[in-house]
Amino acid sequence: MFSQQPKIENQRLNHPVFDRYGFEVHVKREDLIHPQISGNKYRKLKYNLSEAQSQNHHTLLTFGGAYSNHLAATAAAGKKMGFKTIGLVRGEELSAKFWQNPTLAYCASQNMQLEFISRQSYRLKHTSEWLEKIDNQYGRVYVLPEGGTNTLAVKGCEEILTPQDAFFDVICCPVGTGGTLAGLINSSSPHQHVIGFSALKGTDIQEEIRKFASNNRWSLESDDRFGGYAKINSILVTFINQYFDQTAILWDPIYTAKMVFGLIEKMKTNQWKHGKKILLIHTGGLQSISGMNQWLRQKGWPSIHQPV
Ligand SMILES: Cc1ncc(COP(=O)(O)O)c(C=O)c1O
Numbered sequence: 001m002f003s004q005q006p007k008i009e010n011q012r013l014n015h016p017v018f019d020r021y022g023f024e025v026h027v028k029r030e031d032l033i034h035p036q037i038s039g040n041k042y043r044k045l046k047y048n049l050s051e052a053q054s055q056n057h058h059t060l061l062t063f064g065g066a067y068s069n070h071l072a073a074t075a076a077a078g079k080k081m082g083f084k085t086i087g088l089v090r091g092e093e094l095s096a097k098f099w100q101n102p103t104l105a106y107c108a109s110q111n112m113q114l115e116f117i118s119r120q121s122y123r124l125k126h127t128s129e130w131l132e133k134i135d136n137q138y139g140r141v142y143v144l145p146e147g148g149t150n151t152l153a154v155k156g157c158e159e160i161l162t163p164q165d166a167f168f169d170v171i172c173c174p175v176g177t178g179g180t181l182a183g184l185i186n187s188s189s190p191h192q193h194v195i196g197f198s199a200l201k202g203t204d205i206q207e208e209i210r211k212f213a214s215n216n217r218w219s220l221e222s223d224d225r226f227g228g229y230a231k232i233n234s235i236l237v238t239f240i241n242q243y244f245d246q247t248a249i250l251w252d253p254i255y256t257a258k259m260v261f262g263l264i265e266k267m268k269t270n271q272w273k274h275g276k277k278i279l280l281i282h283t284g285g286l287q288s289i290s291g292m293n294q295w296l297r298q299k300g301w302p303s304i305h306q307p308v
Helices: 016-021 039-054 069-081 092-100 102-109 128-138 151-157 163-167 179-187 206-212 234-247 256-268 288-299
Strands: 010-012 024-028 059-064 084-090 113-117 170-175 193-198 218-221 277-281
Touching: 016 256, 039 069, 039 151, 039 179, 059 069, 059 128, 069 084, 069 102, 084 092, 084 102, 092 102, 092 113, 102 113, 102 288, 151 179, 170 179, 170 256, 179 193, 179 206, 179 218, 193 256, 206 218, 234 256, 256 277
Parallel strands: 024 277, 059 084, 084 113, 170 193, 170 277, 193 218
Antiparallel strands: 010 024
16 A cells, blocks of 8 residues: 555645735645545555564554544554554553544454553653563564654655645644654755644654754744644634635644644734745544544534544
8 A cells, every 4th residue: 555656736725814915825635645544644654564564573563542643544554454453542541431432443443452551651651661561561563653753754754745845935734743844854945944833732842853854944833822732622623614614625623723723823913934835734634533523522512524
């Protein structure tokens, strides 16, 4: 499934604010690469899974939270390519009724073995003690880090941009662990600036990005507006739904919607100083909408449109 370079179109985006201030904004529809292994997940898994094959591994082991796009994509790609997959899930409390969580139920449907671990233990997952424990417990496994970010993932993300994208002044993408942003930074043209819109509050992740980035033509915006990872409100839900009604493009609530919302806010308040020709990367993640809608229903709030 990774043998051919996906052919992804850029699409011009409409919004009254873009027109009012003279911006030309396009989106790269990486969300259309594959129904289950979409966006940056496809890019991050490509070289990792071929490395796992060439090292003759039979099992992939990785980590993620309740809505994790990375867990879902690893489960799907692993099944397609004949790997056994193990997912270590943050939160022991999820184990009692994980089948009610759409992401975890999907992972299980792809034969992923799910193991639920406490949040405290999860925080230690990259320590050498933990990796040793994994070795003892699961035997010889190919470990993909949380969010799938490592050197091979960054190499895959370097393939998102094409020579035609040199047309743009600015490239924007959402940020979690920073691997996608690093790939874009490395393959951007010298006249371009790359901006990451973090799904998390704060910009601590910058150190991590610097480890993978080959130049300094980039910056990071923190999610101060919505309060951090997976935090959303009815304003964001309305934004996603209205945008979909007007353009048929669906943004996910955790990553891409916050990027587009953040960009428009900056333009409206005259804080955008980075150039008029802008390319946004749609990194996928639409599978998380079902889980988020469960939470919205509990609150009595309107739901987000489901992907068709
Ligand atoms: C849909 C989506 N967009 C963006 C990101 C952020 O990517 P990264 O972790 O490489 O910063 C993620 C998480 O990996 C994601 O699932």
